[in-house]
Amino acid sequence: MAYIATFKDEDFRVKVEESKSGVYCVRINDEDYQVDCFKAQENIYSLIIDHQSYEVDVDEIDNDIYSVMLKDDHFDIQIIDEKKKKLAEKFTGGRGKRQEIKSPMAGNIWKLLKIPGDTVKEGEVLIILEAMKMENEIRSPIEGVVTSVEVEEGSTVSAGTRLCQVDPHEK
Amino acid sequence: MFKKVLIANRGEIAVRVVRACKELGITTVAVYSEVDRASLHVRVADEAYCIGPAPSNQSYLVMDKIIDVAREAKVDAIHPGYGFLSENADFAELCVKNDIIFIGPNTRAIRIMGNKTSSRVAVAEMNVPLVPGMKENLLNEEHCQEWAAKIGYPLMLKAAAGGGGKGMRKVDNPEGLLDAFRATKSEAIKSFNDDAIYMERYIESPRHIEIQVLGDKHGNMIHVGERECSIQRRHQKVLEEAPSPVVDEEMRKRMGEAALNAARTVNYDSAGTVEFIVSGESREFFFLEMNTRLQVEHPVTEMVTGIDLCKEMIRIAAGLELTIKQEDVKLRGHAIECRISAEDPDNDFLPTPGKIIGLRIPGGPGIRDESGMYEGFEVPIYYDPLISKLVVWGSDREDAIARCRRALSEYIVKGIKTTIPFHARVMQNEHFISGDFDTDFIDTQFNMEDAVREHSDEKVAMIGAAIKAFRVDQQNTRMVKTTDKDSSGLNPWKLSGRIRSHNNR
Numbered sequence: 001m002a003y004i005a006t007f008k009d010e011d012f013r014v015k016v017e018e019s020k021s022g023v024y025c026v027r028i029n030d031e032d033y034q035v036d037c038f039k040a041q042e043n044i045y046s047l048i049i050d051h052q053s054y055e056v057d058v059d060e061i062d063n064d065i066y067s068v069m070l071k072d073d074h075f076d077i078q079i080i081d082e083k084k085k086k087l088a089e090k091f092t093g094g095r096g097k098r099q100e101i102k103s104p105m106a107g108n109i110w111k112l113l114k115i116p117g118d119t120v121k122e123g124e125v126l127i128i129l130e131a132m133k134m135e136n137e138i139r140s141p142i143e144g145v146v147t148s149v150e151v152e153e154g155s156t157v158s159a160g161t162r163l164c165q166v167d168p169h170e171k
Numbered sequence: 172m173f174k175k176v177l178i179a180n181r182g183e184i185a186v187r188v189v190r191a192c193k194e195l196g197i198t199t200v201a202v203y204s205e206v207d208r209a210s211l212h213v214r215v216a217d218e219a220y221c222i223g224p225a226p227s228n229q230s231y232l233v234m235d236k237i238i239d240v241a242r243e244a245k246v247d248a249i250h251p252g253y254g255f256l257s258e259n260a261d262f263a264e265l266c267v268k269n270d271i272i273f274i275g276p277n278t279r280a281i282r283i284m285g286n287k288t289s290s291r292v293a294v295a296e297m298n299v300p301l302v303p304g305m306k307e308n309l310l311n312e313e314h315c316q317e318w319a320a321k322i323g324y325p326l327m328l329k330a331a332a333g334g335g336g337k338g339m340r341k342v343d344n345p346e347g348l349l350d351a352f353r354a355t356k357s358e359a360i361k362s363f364n365d366d367a368i369y370m371e372r373y374i375e376s377p378r379h380i381e382i383q384v385l386g387d388k389h390g391n392m393i394h395v396g397e398r399e400c401s402i403q404r405r406h407q408k409v410l411e412e413a414p415s416p417v418v419d420e421e422m423r424k425r426m427g428e429a430a431l432n433a434a435r436t437v438n439y440d441s442a443g444t445v446e447f448i449v450s451g452e453s454r455e456f457f458f459l460e461m462n463t464r465l466q467v468e469h470p471v472t473e474m475v476t477g478i479d480l481c482k483e484m485i486r487i488a489a490g491l492e493l494t495i496k497q498e499d500v501k502l503r504g505h506a507i508e509c510r511i512s513a514e515d516p517d518n519d520f521l522p523t524p525g526k527i528i529g530l531r532i533p534g535g536p537g538i539r540d541e542s543g544m545y546e547g548f549e550v551p552i553y554y555d556p557l558i559s560k561l562v563v564w565g566s567d568r569e570d571a572i573a574r575c576r577r578a579l580s581e582y583i584v585k586g587i588k589t590t591i592p593f594h595a596r597v598m599q600n601e602h603f604i605s606g607d608f609d610t611d612f613i614d615t616q617f618n619m620e621d622a623v624r625e626h627s628d629e630k631v632a633m634i635g636a637a638i639k640a641f642r643v644d645q646q647n648t649r650m651v652k653t654t655d656k657d658s659s660g661l662n663p664w665k666l667s668g669r670i671r672s673h674n675n676r
Contacts, residue, residue, distance in 0.1 A: 056635035066636035072595035132522040
């Protein structure tokens with residue numbers, strides 16, 4: 001299977017093949033890795049690569065977004081099917097297109113600062129979400145117009161709930 | 172001694188107080204909000220009463236409800252923990268009125284020390300060094316400009332009713348003064364319902380070091396050494412240690428004396444903490460505030476002194492005399508506490524409420540777990556994100572750091588992100604290791620160093636993620652193939668997406 005992995009805005013071409021049960025050949029760009037992978041627990045893989053032993057904790061936190069814990073470090077990596085990525089880019093990708101704003105975490109909608117029809121700048125605060133005694137600002141990723149708001153003040157949302165939608169200005 | 176005590180708190184501190192009570196043979200009563208039914212403190216207590224809906228102003232902060240439960244359960248005393256009602260003099264008075272003992276100091280001590288300007292006036296009379304500045308509140312903008320000219324820049328504006336690092340602002344130059352004056356005032360009224368603010372000098376490269384004191388109702392009072400609390404994020408402590416790497420025996424003695432003098436001004440009769448700001452350059456120390464409760468970080472003092480502060484606090488409230496003499500207090504070794512929070516350290520510490528689906532607590536020599544969570548517990552969205560404290564003891568600071576690293580590497584919390592990786596990286600930082608840091612360290616230097624850290628294992632992480640994606644795809648292909656035969660008329664591409672999202676919830 002061929003994938004595009006994105007980490008810190010950088011794309012990598014990744015190919016995975018299972019050479020025999022539990023042993024994978026992974027190619028990242030032009031480098032090959034022979035990986036012995038044992039699933040120790042749900043989401044926890046023990047990897048042996050060139051006799052180095054690693055324990056990685058891999059969660060799919062959103063469609064195609066993987067959160068990986070490894071030693072003292074944490075990585076958010078997008079792994080997407082090469083074909084799907086091309087398809088997706090054609091329809092929704094890029095900052096020039098409609099942006100669906102989803103809640104990054106569970107919380108309460110404390111304040112709605114924008115209503116449909118409002119124009120917003122990139123980085124402008126749309127919604128304030130309250131969770132665990134903290135106010136968290138949800139900002140617009142692009143400049144444009146708020147075309148819908150799908151939550152009410154005081155309502156409780158979970159991570160991934162659609163909050164609102166921002167369309168770029170008509171060109 | 173008390174027969175029955177109500178704990179007016181939740182989470183890890185409520186569990187801590189239950190433990191102390193059990194060791195003293197006291198029956199414990201927990202209170203909980205509707206969302207806290209499954210909380211650990213409810214499970215470990217002998218009795219439990221629901222006190223209302225999730226928001227704390229409808230449950231943990233409602234004094235009458237707590238008093239009602241206390242009367243119904245016929246308790247002798249109430250332990251308030253920290254936060255919530257712990258420094259509320261009205262609540263302490265209400266307890267007294269209802270013949271219930273408030274496990275804390277006398278109400279006058281809470282009132283005076285609860286206000287920065289009144290506490291400054293009180294301790295100045297005992298010659299406790301103050302941060303140079305005002306002992307009254309600012310009247311208006313002209314008054315503010317007058318004082319700014321006297322004190323000089325940079326300076327600090329602080330809410331009189333503030334505390335715990337909230338309601339303060341640094342002002343670097345005259346241009347920013349009046350804006351800061353208005354902003355601090357409006358923040359003060361919003362956060363503390365009191366718009367009184369005052370001004371003091373900004374101490375360069377400040378360290379935050381505090382002294383633990385214990386006083387009883389018979390006039391005995393001792394101090395039990397200091398805690399270093401300079402590792403802070405946005406003025407909130409995240410990691411504490413005892414002793415401080417910059418305090419020697421002579422300085423400890425002077426700070427201890429100053430703390431006792433401050434506590435004597437209010438006849439302090441419980442466990443309490445006198446906070447000082449210490450100049451990183453001159454090592455001069457100045458009184459900041461006194462916290463009239465048990466602190467989050469009390470365990471580090473317990474680890475190096477062998478004194479159970481929580482039990483002492485309960486014994487004192489029951490009227491018993493302090494049995495520990497000043498000369499009996501000896502510091503042994505070094506202790507570090509890491510506050511483990513439900514926050515994402517790689518995403519600006521955004522809160523991460525949710526269900527803990529896997530948990531491995533570190534063990535082995537010198538490890539103490541102060542946890543309010545368990546596997547299967549859902550961290551609610553309504554309260555402070557602190558879910559646990561990892562406390563380690565070592566024979567010296569170096570040993571404690573090594574042990575802390577080892578313990579953090581064993582610690583696994585699955586289901587939500589926590590600050591464990593943040594602590595692990597602090598333990599590797601050379602400025603932390605050398606003891607060379609101030610209260611701005613995390614927000615400035617560490618963050619910069621941390622942001623550019625080498626992700627040396629990024630390829631390994633990518634391999635792990637790619638194999639997972641591959642396995643999910645393989646599984647879905649198999650499932651789509653079997654469901655295809657049902658010819659339900661669904662587009663297999665769409666179905667694959669749906670199966671996939673089910674699999675991963």
